[in-house]
């Protein structure tokens with residue numbers, strides 16, 4: 026089914042907001058194939074322009090089919106660095122590790138040649154781990170070429186959770202840090218998350234959500250209201266380029 030594109034404006038009274046492009050598909054399989062092609066194309070453009078490309082992906086359950094499709098795309102993967110939008114503060118062999126998820130579903134097939142830069146490190150505490158991760162991200166050569174976000178049904182994205190311990194700093198457009206630690210009800214372990222500036226400055230910013238429930242959450246997030254209540258609003262309102270939303274039932 027051909028993707029349908031429409032432009033929706035995130036609404037906030039005070040200032041113009043970036044365009045939001047909807048890319049809707051009949052099912053997750055068609056979405057995964059199309060999104061993999063879009064990301065592969067963006068990586069190839071970055072490689073052609075600068076000889077390398079950087080990609081930051083989210084964890085959770087939604088991306089698995091997309092990861093499998095992307096891993097088989099004909100990209101010069103040995104010129105690509107893959108990292109994470111956020112990570113649970115657990116080692117790479119832990120079942121809740123996003124590093125583990127990426128290793129199992131994305132860093133396979135052709136994409137096995139890509140370099141992976143994890144956020145987690147066995148540091149003294151979460152703040153020290155965040156500082157180590159920030160140094161790694163800053164060393165990649167910013168801005169990221171591609172950033173892919175997911176969204177929870179509570180309106181979080183990345184690890185920008187409602188009532189997050191450092192949510193104000195994480196979603197500050199002028200945050201001086203690339204990665205910070207955050208804890209929140211519903212987040213499980215302490216998290217490491219890229220901050221809003223690092224995400225919205227990406228060359229291609231994508232939000233991948235699936236299902237009717239998340240569609241309804243997105244519609245609500247596009248309405249006026251505090252970003253703290255639905256932190257995905259910080260991205261919807263702060264994106265510096267059109268945000269590409271990929272959705273399937």
Ligand SMILES: O=C(O)[C@H](O)[C@@H](O)[C@H](O)[C@H](O)COP(=O)(O)O
Pocket residue numbers: 083084085086087088110111112113123174175176177181182183184
């Ligand atoms: O570490 C994480 O959990 C993700 O980065 C997170 O932001 C995710 O994108 C949403 O929680 C959606 O997760 P699902 O795809 O499992 O619904």
